[in-house]
Amino acid sequence: MKSYICAIGTANPPHKVPQMQIADFMAAALQFDARDTRKLKALYRVSGIGQRYSVLEDYTRRNGEFTFFPNTPTLEPFPTVQQRMDLYRHYAVDLSEEAVRNCLSRISGPLLSELTHLITVSCTGMYAPGLDIELVERLGLPTTVQRTAVNFMGCYAAFNAIKLADAICKADPAARVMLVCTEICTIHFQKYTEQDHLVSNALFGDGAAAVLMQGAPCPEVSLELQSFHCDLAPAGKREMAWHIGDTGFEMTLSSYVPDLIKKGIKELTDRLLQGLKMTIDEISLFAIHPGGRRILEVIEQELGITRENNKFAYQVLREFGNMSSATVLFVLKELMADLTIKDKNEPVLSFAFGPGLTLESMLLKVHYADAAKSV
Numbered sequence: 001m002k003s004y005i006c007a008i009g010t011a012n013p014p015h016k017v018p019q020m021q022i023a024d025f026m027a028a029a030l031q032f033d034a035r036d037t038r039k040l041k042a043l044y045r046v047s048g049i050g051q052r053y054s055v056l057e058d059y060t061r062r063n064g065e066f067t068f069f070p071n072t073p074t075l076e077p078f079p080t081v082q083q084r085m086d087l088y089r090h091y092a093v094d095l096s097e098e099a100v101r102n103c104l105s106r107i108s109g110p111l112l113s114e115l116t117h118l119i120t121v122s123c124t125g126m127y128a129p130g131l132d133i134e135l136v137e138r139l140g141l142p143t144t145v146q147r148t149a150v151n152f153m154g155c156y157a158a159f160n161a162i163k164l165a166d167a168i169c170k171a172d173p174a175a176r177v178m179l180v181c182t183e184i185c186t187i188h189f190q191k192y193t194e195q196d197h198l199v200s201n202a203l204f205g206d207g208a209a210a211v212l213m214q215g216a217p218c219p220e221v222s223l224e225l226q227s228f229h230c231d232l233a234p235a236g237k238r239e240m241a242w243h244i245g246d247t248g249f250e251m252t253l254s255s256y257v258p259d260l261i262k263k264g265i266k267e268l269t270d271r272l273l274q275g276l277k278m279t280i281d282e283i284s285l286f287a288i289h290p291g292g293r294r295i296l297e298v299i300e301q302e303l304g305i306t307r308e309n310n311k312f313a314y315q316v317l318r319e320f321g322n323m324s325s326a327t328v329l330f331v332l333k334e335l336m337a338d339l340t341i342k343d344k345n346e347p348v349l350s351f352a353f354g355p356g357l358t359l360e361s362m363l364l365k366v367h368y369a370d371a372a373k374s375v
Helices: 019-029 034-045 081-104 131-139 157-171 195-201 257-274 293-303 311-320 324-338
Strands: 004-011 015-018 051-054 117-122 146-151 176-184 206-214 221-232 240-245 248-253 285-288 347-354 358-368
Touching: 004 081, 004 324, 015 019, 019 034, 019 051, 034 195, 051 206, 051 311, 081 131, 081 176, 081 206, 081 248, 117 131, 117 157, 131 146, 131 176, 146 157, 157 176, 157 206, 157 221, 157 324, 157 347, 157 358, 176 324, 195 248, 206 324, 221 257, 221 324, 257 293, 257 347, 257 358, 285 311, 285 324, 293 311, 311 324, 324 347
Parallel strands: 117 146, 117 176, 285 347
Antiparallel strands: 004 206, 004 221, 015 051, 176 206, 221 358, 240 248, 347 358
16 A cells, blocks of 8 residues: 655744845844844844745734733733633644645635545644634534544644655545644744844744645646654753743753754664665655754755755745744645656655654655646
8 A cells, every 4th residue: 555645735923024134133133233143144044044934923913002912011911821822723724724725726626525534733832622623613524534633743743744744545445535734933023132042033933834645646747655764862861842831832942952963863764764775875855844954954964965955945944934843744745746757666865853852754756647737
């Protein structure tokens, strides 16, 4: 039995904010002096991010015009977890619905009524009855659709959802699985001045991605699932963390994370490819989670691949920033849009990383059912 990624759709909130405008907001919110503001702006300039999307218009406004953060010099009293979760619930369903409809618009089928399974993924908000049930109602899905929620796993969570969908499709050839990753990261801004927090504030944006998987390829291009391999680097357990605090979800992202990924990425890749009797030299198509510019660079150095090989990750980082679990799906979407018949049967190597420190890898193969598509 096999399983295939047939289509990927994405969605972002309406507020597109230039990266340096966010730097101005952060410097003012943290009450930085001229010296610290210069250092912060330097960090934002080298991030590789040109813009990010947010559900909050506050990032485009000055203090005194905010609608979510308090219009006080210190932004106190800071928004509570409940206030942030209210925002999440308000926006998450709309973004998820848009991503699903965008996904299904890209292929000739199936209909919404033909979906058998729904997997929702998020680490930036939770409630019950949750996003899965609201999506069933909003999309008019059968009430019998089988639902699973993957929560609070971070940037690599899409891989767990894909693995689950892969197992479902292999067990039931008639299954049609929709998985939806929805992350609203920007509601969790915290006023900490430690370097790790400054780095995380410089990276994250909002977005949703939906993936249709089934046991047969669609009439257009598909990605056939080949193999998975995951590993833990426990030495990095404290270097990337995600905790619920009194005023929101608190991200720790250490500057040591790229070095930890560099140490583990080659062994991870070798173990993935060993069973398939392949080498990295046989792969030219990559979909790497752009956790940050430096992470992409160290992976290239360690695996001996080029920036051109990794162009879709840089493109997504530049245009959207890091949207946690949804990000690698944005990268896969760009890669699929660029494929032609000459890529038929070519392998695609994908990575994502998150708390743990968790390293996930996946190998796919380009499948073409429509030979009429030209080069």
